[in-house]
Amino acid sequence: MNCVRCASDEVNKNGILPSGWQRWRCLGCDKQFSEWGVRWTYTETFKNNVIDEYCHSSKTARQVIADYQISSATLVKRKKQHIDDCDVCA
Numbered sequence: 001m002n003c004v005r006c007a008s009d010e011v012n013k014n015g016i017l018p019s020g021w022q023r024w025r026c027l028g029c030d031k032q033f034s035e036w037g038v039r040w041t042y043t044e045t046f047k048n049n050v051i052d053e054y055c056h057s058s059k060t061a062r063q064v065i066a067d068y069q070i071s072s073a074t075l076v077k078r079k080k081q082h083i084d085d086c087d088v089c090a
């Protein structure tokens, strides 16, 4: 696991998120991030899963952001893209 901000591999485990994902803390820059957050950055499948949870369940944006440690800007941007292709949300 590498830090999402400074790419250092000096990271420590820092608890588990409510969603069951490992949470990490960088010893170099003190950034905290989750395994989910890293995958969010890199894979479409994980991004789609988060959007599915946000758009197709009763979770609020605040809950999704807290569970998955993503930025609200990212979530809003993804939701706009999602609405264009989703039959349920359109």
Ligand SMILES: [Zn+2]
Residues within 6 Å of the ligand: 003, 004, 005, 006, 007, 008, 026, 027, 028, 029, 030, 031
């Ligand atoms: Zn760092």
Ligand SMILES: [Zn+2]
Residues within 6 Å of the ligand: 055, 056, 082, 083, 086, 087, 088, 089, 090
């Ligand atoms: Zn949808």
